[in-house]
Amino acid sequence: SGTPSRKSSGRRFMFSQCGVCGACEWDPTMAKLPFQETAEGLDAAFVGVPIDTGTSNRPGARFGPRQIRVESALLRAYNSGTRAAPFESIMVADIGDVNVNVYDLKDTCKRIREAYRKILATGCIPLTMGGDHTIAYPILQAVAEKYGPVGLVHVDAHADTSDVVLGERIGHGTPFRRCVEEGLLDCKRVVQIGLRGTGYSADSYEWSRAQGFRVVQVEECWFKSLAPLMAEVRTQMGNGPVYLSFDIDALDPGFAPGTGTPEIAGLTPIQGVEIIRGCRGLNLVGCDLVEVSPPYDTTGNTALTGANLLFEMLCVLPKVKHY
Template identity: 85%
Template sequence: MLSVLQHVRNRGDIHRALRPCSRNTEHLYGFSATRTETVDKRGPAITPSRTCSGKRYNVPPSAEFVARVSGIATMGKLPYQNTADGLDAAFIGVPIDTGTSNRPGARFGPRQIRAESAMLRAYNSGTRAAPYESLMVADIGDVNVNVYDLKDTCKRIREAYRTIMATGCIPLTMGGDHTIAYPILQASAEKYGPVCLIHVDAHADTSDVVLGEKIGHGTPFRRCVEEGLLDCKRVVQIGLRGTGYSPDAYEWSRAQGFRVVQVEECWFKSLASLMAEVRAQMGSRPVYLSFDIDALDPAFAPGTGTPEIAGLTPIQGLEIIRGCRGLNLVGCDLVEVSPPYDTTGNTALTAANLLFEMMCVLPKIKYYD
């Protein structure tokens, strides 16, 4: 951001690129502003300093002053840094689709989500959350995956998340296919013990072996149960639907103690009451939120690898995430965005907004009354 501003200043156009604020700029735009000399009738220019409420936080540049199309794409146009050191939360990409069983392309998901996230602004108008006045957040790039070896990729993910979580940082993950939840939850359980899980998806992802393989995007939560990574009495799966390989595709989930909320239970209703029950069930335990974009109906999110008709609406997706407010969230992911099947970019745009909403329900977030 600073390099862009310096370039504009060197061209003598700073006062056309940065307009003065008519109100308190710190409250309105999420950063404080210092005034410079007046050079035309429009008044003094302002220069963002990335401070907020008297504290130093990373604050994205406002599109009122810096064009959305400018700069290198990071999540929400946040600063990039190499590690999670000093961060309360971090956006991180895991660009794989090696575990995909149908349409590929999710390896490009993090890149496209970042591009579409340029539309995001600093405040949540619906909940009045102010994440950039609450947490130090940055984009820490992608895990260096091995696109030729899924098992090695899982090892790399697990090691990367051990390092991230050791700093106390909460990871907000952009997938990638749903295989990534398995090594992330391995790292989570090492730090917190068995964690609670809110799993939003069209599919249960509890298969045992698929085409002779035990690791893939249809098996992560079976592996997690086998390794004792989950508090099975506090696992909720929401939005499950579609055809199955047996008359009851979710029998195994229920046998483990999972609460299964099939999509038919969600049709034509608000999910606020469901989430009140989920919050009571989770209590104060560490909770991981895993959101597969195919939980949403493909009319809203067609850019995914395994679409199923008659899914959740984006409104219900927001209700689920906002319903996590007050929980002890220790990590979140948004997976299975496949840009080759996302011809308008709306699936990635929806994913970016859902990730922003996840950040807005993390512990210690400030809300305006």
């Protein structure tokens, strides 16, 4: 196709050697992990999908994977809260970015689907750094090819179940409508948490409920721990395969302003962590953290939060040891 490669460098993360600024020609890796070209031999892999061609409001999420990697330099090997020791338990590396086509969203979706088929064929669990939420659709196409219809824990300010937006059926507001149409989801094992904001009708989530999704609007989350909710979600998900998709805009923009479609009165980072930790014990077959937009992330806190949430996802994967 002639499209240049967008994979990360094969060198180690520069911070681990100089610790100064990272402003050099060497690309960062997630959590200073080793880089390798493929998912062969890995139990889990961090992978970037640097697109924002599916966004409807503010762009910039194509820069999300790199900024998450940069901010992840602060991550250490153990989870002090849960005593998880992922790097003692499973083989993990950063396998760089999917070689997307920033001029053609449909071709990008094809490229993502093919890349994830290869990742999943190795038995590796992908931990994805977005990129806008469009990417969940082709990823779930590949996931469902391997596992059949999957359960979904979807954390977001928006349901992302629109049918057509400005004449387009593929974009960051439509992925889960497409997934339902193609039978990629086990609709009785889908929960959407944190939904809020203004809408185009009085009940923006009627379609989700009609499919059998459990919809947890943000008002149900205010001023409370979400640990009890996640106990119910674990029962709902059962033993079947589950995919976790976390849009950073689920968090209140006071905590995570660097995103394309912010909505006030959102979840706290504490609640975000509770949701992810509440997925421990599920048969997770893939996770993503999407919609980090560095141009609106003036302090780096949004990407830093995203990096930590991705580490929390790693810590709840099957086979991870806890002290």
